[in-house]
Amino acid sequence: MSDIKKFMYLNRRAPYGTIYAWESLEVVLIGAAFDQEVSLMFADDGVYQLVKGCDTSESDMKNFMPTYRTLGDYGVRYMYVDQASLEARGLTADDLIEVAWEDWETEEEVDNIVEVVDSAKVTELMAESDVVFSF
């Protein structure tokens, strides 16, 4: 396929409690091999997926939070967080992890691809995506 599509993975669930967040990550990791333009959107309880300092040690659950920090190496170029969802949960951008990104060919670097966006921007970003995977 020569055409590159804009993929958005829409994450709406808390990281634990259901398997949606983890199995969504698995799609992102596998999908990296297909070289599409990939963004992730975190909304509703999905914003908890990026909160710093998650500790699962007493719950017998694998802590997959470190995986989010590596997404820049898996072809993810943008990670958006819905501002209204953050605010409704008493969170701010300071509570979120940072994810670095680097283009190996052009050596272009971005320190942090996690970006908080307002509702109008969320709508715009979804509208301009070719594919929205909803989890």
Add this chain to the structure above:
Amino acid sequence: MKLSVQINEGPYQHQATDTAYHFTKAALENGHEVMRVFFYHDGVLNGTRLTTPPQDDRHIVNRWVELAEKYNLDLVLCVAAAQRRGLVDDGEAERNKKNATNIQEPFRISGLGQLIEAAIQSDRLVVFGD
């Protein structure tokens, strides 16, 4: 239009699989192409031939089979999701040393790449879930 369908919920528990079935059937009957139906999360439970609903209820698994036979529909269960939930075909039984299989033909088990490929090659990917 060339469509693909992703189903994220199990049968009977959730309406998503019913809605997806009726959508897929309507699309095919109206001349659209459905490249693939991809079952993910608990959606893989749509593909077990051991399903036995009460006789006065719809048979969700058989319904997919009939649609697939009529339209040569590609029904794919995600392998990682299937392994977690005990969906097994001959290949998986051999690989993981299981003494039984339960997949319903023509469902097949394959990787997540099949979902990505469907999203790339279809005009629309339609996701059914919670």
